[in-house]
Amino acid sequence: MKFDTPAGQNPIDRLRVVGCPTDRIDGKYKTTGTAAYAYERHDVADHQAYGYVLGATIPKGRVRAVDTAAAKAAAGVIAVVTTLDVPKLGLGTMNYASLFGGDRIQHYHQAVAVVVAETFEQARAASFLVRIDYAPEAGRFDLAAEAPHAPPAKADSGEGSGADGAERVGDFEGAFAQAPVQLDATYTTSDESHAMMEPHATIAAWDGDRLTLWTSNQMIAWAKGSIAKILGIPKQNVRVDSPYIGGGFGGKLFVRADAVLAALAAKAAGRPVKVALTRPLVANNTTHRPATIQRVRIGATRDGTITAIAHESVSGNVPGGVPETAVDQTKLLYAGANRLTALRLAELDLPEGNAMRAPGEAPGMLALEVAMDEMASMLGIDPVEFRIRNDTQVDPNQPDRPFSHRDLVGCLRLGAERFGWAARNPAPGQARDGQWLVGMGVAAGFRNNLVMKSAARVRLDAAGTVTVETDMTDIGTGSYTIIAQTAAEMMGVPLDRVVVRLGDSDHPAAAGSGGQWGANSATAGVYAACTKLREAVAQRLGINSADADFAGGEVRAGNLSVPLAQAAQAGELVAEDAMEYGDLAKRQQQSTFAGHFVEVGVDVDTAEVRVRRMLAVCAAGRILNPKSARSQVIGGMTMGVGAALMEKLSVDKKRGFFVNHDLAGYEVPVHADIPHQEVIFLDEVDPTSSPMKAKGVGELGLCGVGAAVANAITHATGIRVRDFPLTLDKLLAQMPDAA
Amino acid sequence: MAGASAPASLAALPGIARAVPGPGDDAPVTARVALTVNGVRREIDLDLRTSLLDAMREHLHLTGSKKGCDHGQCGACTMIVNGRRINGCLTLAVMHQGAEITTIEGLGQPDALHPLQAAFVTHDGYQCGYCTPGQICSGVAVLEEIRAGIPSHATGDLTRPPELSEAEIRERMSGNLCRCGAYSNIVEAMTDYAEQASGSRA
Numbered sequence A: 001m002k003f004d005t006p007a008g009q010n011p012i013d014r015l016r017v018v019g020c021p022t023d024r025i026d027g028k029y030k031t032t033g034t035a036a037y038a039y040e041r042h043d044v045a046d047h048q049a050y051g052y053v054l055g056a057t058i059p060k061g062r063v064r065a066v067d068t069a070a071a072k073a074a075a076g077v078i079a080v081v082t083t084l085d086v087p088k089l090g091l092g093t094m095n096y097a098s099l100f101g102g103d104r105i106q107h108y109h110q111a112v113a114v115v116v117a118e119t120f121e122q123a124r125a126a127s128f129l130v131r132i133d134y135a136p137e138a139g140r141f142d143l144a145a146e147a148p149h150a151p152p153a154k155a156d157s158g159e160g161s162g163a164d165g166a167e168r169v170g171d172f173e174g175a176f177a178q179a180p181v182q183l184d185a186t187y188t189t190s191d192e193s194h195a196m197m198e199p200h201a202t203i204a205a206w207d208g209d210r211l212t213l214w215t216s217n218q219m220i221a222w223a224k225g226s227i228a229k230i231l232g233i234p235k236q237n238v239r240v241d242s243p244y245i246g247g248g249f250g251g252k253l254f255v256r257a258d259a260v261l262a263a264l265a266a267k268a269a270g271r272p273v274k275v276a277l278t279r280p281l282v283a284n285n286t287t288h289r290p291a292t293i294q295r296v297r298i299g300a301t302r303d304g305t306i307t308a309i310a311h312e313s314v315s316g317n318v319p320g321g322v323p324e325t326a327v328d329q330t331k332l333l334y335a336g337a338n339r340l341t342a343l344r345l346a347e348l349d350l351p352e353g354n355a356m357r358a359p360g361e362a363p364g365m366l367a368l369e370v371a372m373d374e375m376a377s378m379l380g381i382d383p384v385e386f387r388i389r390n391d392t393q394v395d396p397n398q399p400d401r402p403f404s405h406r407d408l409v410g411c412l413r414l415g416a417e418r419f420g421w422a423a424r425n426p427a428p429g430q431a432r433d434g435q436w437l438v439g440m441g442v443a444a445g446f447r448n449n450l451v452m453k454s455a456a457r458v459r460l461d462a463a464g465t466v467t468v469e470t471d472m473t474d475i476g477t478g479s480y481t482i483i484a485q486t487a488a489e490m491m492g493v494p495l496d497r498v499v500v501r502l503g504d505s506d507h508p509a510a511a512g513s514g515g516q517w518g519a520n521s522a523t524a525g526v527y528a529a530c531t532k533l534r535e536a537v538a539q540r541l542g543i544n545s546a547d548a549d550f551a552g553g554e555v556r557a558g559n560l561s562v563p564l565a566q567a568a569q570a571g572e573l574v575a576e577d578a579m580e581y582g583d584l585a586k587r588q589q590q591s592t593f594a595g596h597f598v599e600v601g602v603d604v605d606t607a608e609v610r611v612r613r614m615l616a617v618c619a620a621g622r623i624l625n626p627k628s629a630r631s632q633v634i635g636g637m638t639m640g641v642g643a644a645l646m647e648k649l650s651v652d653k654k655r656g657f658f659v660n661h662d663l664a665g666y667e668v669p670v671h672a673d674i675p676h677q678e679v680i681f682l683d684e685v686d687p688t689s690s691p692m693k694a695k696g697v698g699e700l701g702l703c704g705v706g707a708a709v710a711n712a713i714t715h716a717t718g719i720r721v722r723d724f725p726l727t728l729d730k731l732l733a734q735m736p737d738a739a
Numbered sequence B: 001m002a003g004a005s006a007p008a009s010l011a012a013l014p015g016i017a018r019a020v021p022g023p024g025d026d027a028p029v030t031a032r033v034a035l036t037v038n039g040v041r042r043e044i045d046l047d048l049r050t051s052l053l054d055a056m057r058e059h060l061h062l063t064g065s066k067k068g069c070d071h072g073q074c075g076a077c078t079m080i081v082n083g084r085r086i087n088g089c090l091t092l093a094v095m096h097q098g099a100e101i102t103t104i105e106g107l108g109q110p111d112a113l114h115p116l117q118a119a120f121v122t123h124d125g126y127q128c129g130y131c132t133p134g135q136i137c138s139g140v141a142v143l144e145e146i147r148a149g150i151p152s153h154a155t156g157d158l159t160r161p162p163e164l165s166e167a168e169i170r171e172r173m174s175g176n177l178c179r180c181g182a183y184s185n186i187v188e189a190m191t192d193y194a195e196q197a198s199g200s201r202a
């Protein structure tokens, strides 16, 4: 099915099941521990052996030799596979550093060996007996030192980009120079770790030349293709299965070392092997969100109209890697006739930087939305009003290209009202509650909506059960439930008549989970398959499908009313289709919006920051399930508190690695850091996105919220810190007199 | 290390056996461990190095208890041992001879949820679900700790019984990380369950 004109009225609009705050259909499995994650699939293959991964202890250089004799002789050991045993393997989709094979070490904790034994304890003990002789080389680990000579990175759209990699509209430099009010500020954000609770894990089993991976991966079709490419085997010989995924946040978008090593180890051992990365490997062996240095310049008239806006960012990555696209939102978020955005990329020999939840916007909004706050205070204009004054309904780069639907203003106005913004004293440092200086901050939330081709298969059996099969994943996003809701709505059955099977590469390829495109795209694919199934049902029943109404477990047309199950009496009906997209998303800009409001308390003596209240008002098209969508947003808000206040992978600039590579050293928000969180969804639909009229919310909750935290701290204390995270040591020296 | 050369005295203890020595004489030292798990008595021969968490996950195939770090840093492995919550990854199974262990599977099953499991479903107190069994085991035990009058860092007055407040819940649950960020909903699920429970007690 092709989606190339805005959606009209369709069966989803009935909203009997879709749009309801339904409990998750997988909830009873997750809450009882009966949902089996990758490493827990004892039932899928007999005689699973245990693989234990060793990571390189140098950041750059060569492996000269590996002595495995002692390890191989250790009790229980079945096989040892080292990086010298295999040639350098190919790169999978969007991998930039080699996962295994050959003698080159590109980053610290790159996998160098896997030890396979009968038990986990034996594999671990034997891994300590592997002796590796390295030839280390000097590396580059300091972004600030590399930044001044970092070359321009190719901008992704290409349109309007100059030789310097910058995208320009009008004359930024001229307009900025003439602007009566100018801000020129530099912000830094830290390297961050996905730190999903389930470390990367895979069970691999070979059957002749066919490989099955029970793994934890967000993008099944990509994983299947990548593993085939990396191992040099035909794609059709690979099956990947990930029905439950213990968090990914982008860290499981691409195949990682656990999958490659499990496959190689299973081959060497001649039996199934299970491999999980140990927690200390996750930060340096896998990917992270790269640190950035961002310069924002805003020029405005005294009445608060932006006339010039520039956002430049430099980040680092392994050679051949990509930049953190921290300037992207600045192309679209605010009006202004003269504009400049640019990215530069430094080569670093740290682990690979790659997508982490809301790549680009998450760090980019930290800079832009703090800059907007700084500008508002220079202008003496309320920060909510300043944003509203510079709203745009068209793509500022291409004014003939409107937003499909944009209600940022509505988010900010409703948020201000609900949060009690009017009671805020604009002067900083004035509100006190006992030991606490109290401040309120605001930021816009912004993230583009992407649509991706997505396929599904739907079955109707003689009992009237509708089964949906697609390789879509549920990484905590609620895919199981919204897919069931979509099929129930389309086929006119209650939710408990729908069975959903996800994450298996033997099913039709879906959009997968990434870039907040999953919910809208995957349900649109189910819509397409159900549309086909409705036609097949109507045909079986001898009804004109255009007249058929699917409701209450029946198919109705005129006076006729037939149980849906009857259509499958003569045999199961199966329909498969994909939703594909025309150029609607090119002609109109599809984005999602939020108003983030945060209240903090800052301890007058210690400068400890406590988040007291949080509200996000979101405009993101139709909300398919307000309960699970709300969870996506509060999850993003929580991660945003982490980015604002505590998350930082600390670089050892001499030895070249992230030092705090576990959950004690890398701090993420805990229960005590997070207050009750409020989320409001504006009641809207976007017919240009898909027949579902929905957009993504999985990343919107994160984009901007950290800036709202930072702005609240400034409001509480009068202190402006531009170096994230805002740990108390950065505030302490400037704290106002506690008296 | 652990299995390299077991002292003779250890091998002489009842129930502790050395497997047939392999090359390098590092064959694992094993012990027969008897545990009551979710009300059922289980006896298993375990490598002395096996954590209580791995005894559940790898030997009894009770994979509801999760391994998030294997270091006592995340709480995903929380289980209830002799009435108190512990991190199953931080303790060896052999140290728990005769213990009564409740894992998430012992609290309820998909068709017969424990009321706190049901409250997690109602309040959407999870997303990916990987921290969830630990949160729920911890949650059940936390509410017991408050009832038993055990104070926490958030308890204002140590001479009085701690209150069942959100601040107490947040403090006591802070060893259970949720990277998906379901905290706000988890606290609501726990509060809801605690109120139901105290209502039915009164």
Ligand code: FES
Binding pocket: B066, B067, B068, B069, B070, B071, B072, B073, B074, B075, B076, B077, B078, B087, B088, B089, B090
């Ligand atoms: S697995 Fe035990 S605390 Fe993390």
Ligand code: FES
Binding pocket: A197, A246, A247, A476, B125, B126, B127, B128, B129, B130, B131, B132, B177, B178, B179, B180, B181, B182
């Ligand atoms: S639900 Fe995913 S970590 Fe808590």
